[in-house]
Amino acid sequence: MHQRSRLCGASAALAAPSSASATTSSDATAPAIFDDSSISPSTAYALSNGHFIASVNGCPPYNGVQCLLHRGAQFHLMGGGGCVYTEGAAIVAWTFRASRQPGVKKPRATPLTFRISNIPSQIYKGGSEENLTQKGFKAILNDVQRGLLKNGGHSADMPAQTLYSFAPSAHSTRSFVATATIYNPPAPSQLESEIKSKIGGNSAQLRVELDFFRLTPLSAPEEPDVEIIALHDFLPAEIPNARILTYGYDTKLPGSQSTASIVDLSRKFLESVKTIQKQSEDRPIILIGHSLRGLVIKEALTQAAEGSPDDRKVFRLCYTVIFFSVPNRGLESSSLNSMVKGQPNEDLVRNLHPDSSFLSLLHQRFLDKFVLEDSKIICIYETNYTATVEFSPETRKWEKTGDKVIIVPKVSATYASINEKKYDQLPINADHSNMVKFSNSSDDDYVIIQSRIRQCVKDAPRVI
Structure with a gap:
């Protein structure tokens, strides 16, 4: 076992990444890898791509932004009114997108959740610049959506939008990233154009998307102790002193034209983590991943241990890794083989078989590298x-x-890992898809896991 070489600075926790997708297109039933579920009748909704989102005025946003983590919970993590995330911590979630939502030319009844990035921190108003606040951006969204509803012949009394989060960009404090659910939503390009016209001349880089690829910050306390990056649905709530982010990329099985391997996905994830780590004052990292996402975490950490000085710094900062049913020695993949036969991603699925030489090598490399005795x-x-x-x-x-x-x-x-303790092996009374989705915040499994994460966040600053 090795002691970690100590680094100066505050600590941070980092959870694994994720991506949201619309589920109203014709191919939305094509499941993301090992992750799908059906609509839940409770106040939070499970989408066909496996993600969860709270209901808003009783209406489920069907494309599943990765802001709410617990099925049936009465709260959500995204910023804005009614959130319960606590200040001082950062959590990043890695989501997976099942299918791309095509542009919609006219408003429709199904609400969708959008990612709005490159929002300028200052806007022109009355001939002068002023700082843009969450309240101010919410007012802009309300004006935009009410105008769209009116032009579409809809009642102005219809619900317009709910702003879930508004936080500084993961890479720059000079711009913001927001997530918002919009009712009777327009096409992303139309919404983008309307917002730009409201903000003014310094909004040329603003983007509106239905995809949740890349890093998406969900909360931004002024002085977080930990960075948490989650690569899937499970994002712990009620965790103080952590910044919360999600990380997403596009992956689907049927019809995929991607040749990206686990090695490729891991490298890109590591590079993304490095871009925010340089601004995070050496805060400890907590990573959370489910199934394939966990393999991406393992490969990323192995690459980090063998890589550049900046890579190795990320490795040393990683205090805790939480794996939800990660197939370290393979999984039951026979039903998936026919879905990808003859496609560029066939090798990716083949590498998940219990006899996979890739998995065997990755397992051994991770055993050899992740030997920091003060990590969990x-x-x-x-x-x-x-x-x-x-x-x-x-x-x-x-x-x-x-x-x-x-x-x-x-x-x-x-x-x-060789430093994995038997008491850190926890069962969940759920199947593979639903093990990261909880009925409510009082769910026994959720309470147990939440308690473990809270303890990790508490301990991390003393270790890193």
Whole structure:
């Protein structure tokens, strides 16, 4: 076991990344890798890409921004009125996008959640510049959406939008990133144009998207102790002193034309983490990943341990890694093989088989590198069976109607590291898809995991 070489500065926790997607397009039923679920009747909604979002006035945003982490919970993490995230910490979530939402030419009833980036920190008003606040941007969104509703012949009394978060960009304090659910939403390009016209001349770089790729900050306390980056649905709430971010990239199985491997995805993730780490005053990092995302974390940390000085700094700052059913020794992938046969991503799925030489090598490399005795590995494993996917000739879609299996057995989901303790191997009473989705904040599994994360955030500054 090795002692970590100490670094100066405050501490931060970093959780793993994620991406949201619209689920109203015709191919929305194509599941993201090992992650799908159906609409939940509770106050938070599970989307077909596996992500969760709180209801707003009883209406579910169907493209699933990765701001709410608990199915049925009465709260959310994104900024704005009613949020319960606590100041002083940063959490980044890594989400996966099942399919791209095409542009919509006219308003429609289904609400969608947008990512609005490169929002200028100052705007022109009355012939002079003034600082843009969350309240001010919310007013701009209200004006824009009411105008769109009026032009579309809709009642001005209809709900317009809910601003979930408004935080400084992960890379610059001179711009903001916001997430907002909009009712009767226009096409992203139309919404972008309307917002730019309201803000004025310094908004040329502003972008409106339905994809949640790259880093998306959800909270920005002034002096966080920890950076948390989450690569999936589970983002802990009620964690003080952490900045919260998400990280997303595009991945789907059927119809994919991507040749990106786990190595490629990991390298890009590591580079993204480095861009924010340079501004984070050596804060400790907590990473959280589910299934394939956990493999990306493992590969990224292995690359960091073997890489440049900046890479190695990220490795040393990583205090805790939390794995949700990560297939360290493979998973049940037989039902996925037919989905990707002949496609560029066929090798990616093949590398997840229990006999995969890639997984075997990655496992050994991680064992050799992640040996910091003051760091923690927490492995959480599924205990319920999951229905596999099969193609339905009737619907011409992939449906979860196949045999039920344990996707990642305990023997594969645990012992990811030599310093992993048996008491840090935790079961969850859920299947592979739903193990990162909780009925409410009082759910027994959620309370246990939340308690572990709180303790890690508390301990991290004393260790790093």
